[in-house]
Amino acid sequence: MKDKLLIIGASGHGKVIADIALQMNRWNTILFLDDNERVKRAMGLDVIGKTKDVDKFIADYDIFIGIGNNQIREKLQNQLKASQATIPTLIHPSAVIGSKVAIGQGTAVMAGAVINCCSKIGDGCIVNTGATIDHDNCIEDYVHISPGVNIAGSVKVGRSSWLGIGSKVSNNIDITSNCIIGAGGVVVQDIYESGTYVGVPVKKI
Template sequence: MSEKYCGDIDHYTKWDEKRLLIVGARGQGKVTLDCALSSGMYRHISFMSNDVTGGGVSGYPLLDQNTTTIEYILHNFDEVIVAIGLQNAIRLQLSLNFEVQGMKLATLIHPTSVVSQFAEVGEGSILLAHSVVNPFAKVGKACIINTGAIVEHDCVIEDGVHLSPNATIAGRVHIGKNTWVCMGSSVAHDVTIGENVVIGAGAVVLQDIPDNVMVAGVPATIRKIRDFPEKK
């Protein structure tokens, strides 16, 4: 991609390539930008954040989430992706809100990802570099399958899940909504993990995990109960 637009968004020209809005301008937003550029699908990319004090990302336009209307977004963009990595419930809810208001959710898959022809990936999800989704696995809406993460055959990854870099999910695992599997963690085959769970970095999960807990260690054990809802 040889061109980006850094001026007044109202002056956009309609090209064959689509116009993308990335919600979130921190770390997850940056890798999402790279993924979107690598896909070659987008001529114009802008960011939107509720904190604009730090400026944009690499010269790309930055919109204020507190003042930008849905009408403006619908008029100026073809697709939106929510790139908030640390707050799964908020990422999922924002994605669903955009969808209800008539905005199309982007699905971004890095060209180095391996996704089986028999797998399913939901709208609003991001599959980053060298991630793998194997046959008959199902990835829900607004998920992040991060760099080098592996989802093996016949898994069900529900909406809003985040698999951090190098997380490995063995076959026939079911992971509940809004769960976060942190960096380098492994989940053994046939395990069921509940909703709103955090699996600590490097943990090895060998048995089922209930909802709303944080687990860590080898083998992973419950360390605390999580409070919800998430706070912005």
């Protein structure tokens, strides 16, 4: 790890990432890259270039992608990996992380989140504010767990899926990759087909 952090993306999600980084008190310097030329500062931190400039900073900075879109985050993180960038994991100090939990690089765990024992969280994930992930879960790479989501034990969530705010997943459920679970949706059966699911219980639309 380096003593300087560069966050790609200075809008809403990026600002939350910066707040976590500040709360962690690990980096002496925190700065942004953002492609919106009108954005010069965010969270009191300077924007020093655009996304395309990132290679100039890899030697001196840890790099974190503060972009909420799963596909864009995956694309950029793969580029960073190919460039051998140092990609940290960010965990808010108020989050509760159980024993034998593995959390991948480029993943952000936000304020008030709970990840219980023996769960595995992949690379580039978002575990958003107040979400709970119980024991023995497998959350694959580039998944977004929205605020207030509750996931029971022994659940698998496939790559690049997005669980909307306040949704719930019963225990022993598999959700395939590239799924969207709508806000407040309740998943009580395995989901084998990618798509968008809403309702209580959820149905594909």
